[in-house]
Amino acid sequence: MATFMDVHHGMSGITEEQLRAAHQADLAIEGDEGVHFQQAWADPESGTVYCLSTAPSKEAVQRVHERSGHPADEIHPVPLMV
Template identity: 45%
Template sequence: MGLFMDVHTVEGGVSRDDVAAAHEKDLATQGAHGVSYLRYWVDEQAGKVFCLVEAPSAEAANTVHREAHGLVADEIYPVSEHS
């Protein structure tokens, strides 16, 4: 299982409420793909959304977004956690 950070850019900005609703749809969809969306961060004015996800692949993570709400990531990076 890999750990990934994905980045979405929404032209014109994005609201926390809209991102929260999309995240709930991800959570409802993720199990079928062996994916676990863990956390997300939002910059409303810049229209940036960052999602931390455990997934077998970047493609599996993006499949969840595509099926849940259609808002696939613009970029996705493999990451490792260090405190």
């Protein structure tokens, strides 16, 4: 399994409750694609949301996000972590 960081733009003003709901929507269906979303972060001022996941591919990450109603604008592999 690879690690991915995905980025969503255009979510200005997102609240903690909205971020939690979006993350839960991903968690509810992630197993269908073999994805595990580990954590999500948001900057309400810039409208940027970040999600860290492990998955078989970035396409699998995108399929989960699309099905849950918030496709990612960017998905980056994270080959090194400390």
